[in-house]
Amino acid sequence: MKFINPLYILLTLMVVVITLVINLNVISSESKSLQSAIESKSKIASSVVSLKREWDNRSKSKNELNTLLNSNQLRDVLFKVDRGSSIYSITTKSMNKDELNYLLNRVLNSALVVKTLRIKSMSKYSASLILKVEL
Numbered sequence: 260m261k262f263i264n265p266l267y268i269l270l271t272l273m274v275v276v277i278t279l280v281i282n283l284n285v286i287s288s289e290s291k292s293l294q295s296a297i298e299s300k301s302k303i304a305s306s307v308v309s310l311k312r313e314w315d316n317r318s319k320s321k322n323e324l325n326t327l328l329n330s331n332q333l334r335d336v337l338f339k340v341d342r343g344s345s346i347y348s349i350t351t352k353s354m355n356k357d358e359l360n361y362l363l364n365r366v367l368n369s370a371l372v373v374k375t376l377r378i379k380s381m382s383k384y385s386a387s388l389i390l391k392v393e394l
């Protein structure tokens with residue numbers, strides 16, 4: 260028993276090599292799945308950054324609101340506008356349905372954060388409005 264058979268050594272080396280190859284394949288597949296997870300999280304992060312940039316722009320919100328209030332379609336409406344540091348409060352006693360439709364379309368389809376929206380029907384063709392927008 261002083262001499263180890265070379266076939267045993269060769270067999271042991273083959274088992275070690277097969278184990279290493281299997282482990283390498285497992286690690287490779289795990290790294291591919293991690294890479295795809297990183298790519299998907301990167302896409303989500305870039306979309307979050309672009310949404311934050313769009314919705315967190317105070318000067319753009321102010322300009323958009325001012326141009327809306329000064330538009331030709333709303334020139335006959337009497338607005339009471341309270342401009343706070345972070346909230347604009349817009350109140351009107353009476354506006355017709357076309358003006359209300361135009362105003363709501365523009366406000367709800369823009370990147371403005373609406374805190375309060377109250378519409379009270381005055382008659383079949385007119386309504387009053389209370390709108391608070393956060394900048």
